[in-house]
Amino acid sequence: MDLFSIWHLLIILVIVVVLFGTSKVRNIGADLGGAIKNFRSAMKDETEKRDGEGEDPVDAPAQQQARIIEGKATTASPAPKAKAQSSRTRKG
Numbered sequence: 001m002d003l004f005s006i007w008h009l010l011i012i013l014v015i016v017v018v019l020f021g022t023s024k025v026r027n028i029g030a031d032l033g034g035a036i037k038n039f040r041s042a043m044k045d046e047t048e049k050r051d052g053e054g055e056d057p058v059d060a061p062a063q064q065q066a067r068i069i070e071g072k073a074t075t076a077s078p079a080p081k082a083k084a085q086s087s088r089t090r091k092g
Contacts, residue, residue: 017025 020028
């Protein structure tokens with residue numbers, strides 16, 4: 001036997017209608033439908049916006065890591081360290 005049969009669901013629906021009334025249940029349904037519609041619209045707008053850029057933002061950092069110059073890949077090298085003072089300039 002199922003945990004919730006059709007009869008259980010109908011009894012729950014009747015209790016909800018008695019407690020809240022048909023107008024509130026109808027308003028809740030309309031609000032929920034409007035929220036889903038707005039969510040889908042926002043997702044569609046974001047997809048169109050991303051497609052319009054022509055570049056996937058996930059791949060952008062990978063493209064900035066290296067430059068190709070004359071067929072060789074190079075990356076930014078660290079700045080050279082300053083040489084230590086020679087022994088002639090130290091007092092000792």
